[in-house]
Amino acid sequence: MPILRATLVAGLPAPAAAALLTLAGRPEPAGPLIGVLAGLLLRGSPAAAALATLWGGAWAVLATELAEIETADAMGSWLEWPGWPGWAVGAVLAYALAARHTPGGVRGVPGGVRTSRPPVAAVTVAAVAGAVLAAGQLAAARAAGLTLWTDYHPYDGPGWYRDLTSALWYPAASVVLASVLAGRLRGGRESWAAVPVAAWLGAALAGGPVQYAQALGVTVEPPGVALLASLAGGGIGAAAGVLALRHPGAAAGLVGFVALRTLQALDRGPGEWPEPLEVIADPLLLVTPFVVVAVVAARTARRAARRGPGLVAGLAGPLLIWSVYAAVGPRAYDHSTQSGPYAQALLTALLAPAVALAAAQIAVLTGRSGSSGDATSHGTSTRRSP
Incomplete structure (x- = not known):
């Protein structure tokens, strides 16, 4: 049963891999490795494989914290910078591997129907909506004081990492909403890969420069980190957009x-x-x-x-x-x-x-x-x- 196999993947290998890799000093690959394992064990059930990988990340954090092995911050970093979406990357790998063995119809396409080319209207709407939503959310958050991008103060500062999390979140949310919106158009759902990617590109082109410009006042980290976080957040949203369309x-x-x-x-x-x-x-x-x-x-x-x-x-x-x-x-x-x-x-x-x-x-x-x-x-x- 997919539910039982997904539970086993999330509850056993994920915490073990995170703990072992942390002890080895490099916990970042835990997500992709568990994603590959989930994709192989849950062949034919891509959604279950992807969700099991993400759920495994939650259990990995809890289990290693209970064992007094600190992985929560370390798993969210790459090259000493936070913002490495390791478990999200693992979920994408799990989905792709498991979808290769989907029985019946055309592989990976709902109902076995494949359009000859992505519908121009749906892809265009996804790209424009992703751009407008990303830039709009970033501007509104800055105006409302939800995102400050200032240096951290040890006593009452706003916390730079909180703003970095927002740098991932706003593009992710924008791509999800744009994908769902474009999916309602003719041929949108069948273009389950092209529509989220278009929304991701739109959010990146509009939101990435805004994120970079907003982070120029920070001296503790280079503003390029905000730009990379924006791209990573859009990728997380694109993966979720695929799930929403399928x-x-x-x-x-x-x-x-x-x-x-x-x-x-x-x-x-x-x-x-x-x-x-x-x-x-x-x-x-x-x-x-x-x-x-x-x-x-x-x-x-x-x-x-x-x-x-x-x-x-x-x-x-x-x-x-x-x-x-x-x-x-x-x-x-x-x-x-x-x-x-x-x-x-x-x-x-x-x-x-x-x-x-x-x-x-x-x-x-x-x-x-x-x-x-x-x-x-x-x-x-x-x-x-x-």
């Missing part, structure tokens, strides 16, 4: 978590909310992710009459957020505005599979009982004819 239920989960993460950013932004809202904001934002996971998983599973699609749809959003935070790490010594959201992303990623699986299973069972009841009330039988 699995329609996942699109709802991804969009829901993009909106939720925006609300969380506003809650942590400068200024105080009115007191009645301040009292309920934090508990509400802590519970809401699991509500979104349950609703998306149940809705998708009921429509598909299977729990697998519901599980994929429910996990897509939490693992998108996690893959962004895992690329930088908690940086607890830097500022709570980085370590706090990181911890929440980790907790949500770890618990989301249980919530999604339970919601999907209940939706399938209630859907079957409802169908059986309807058939009985109309004097018909649900037993298949021989």
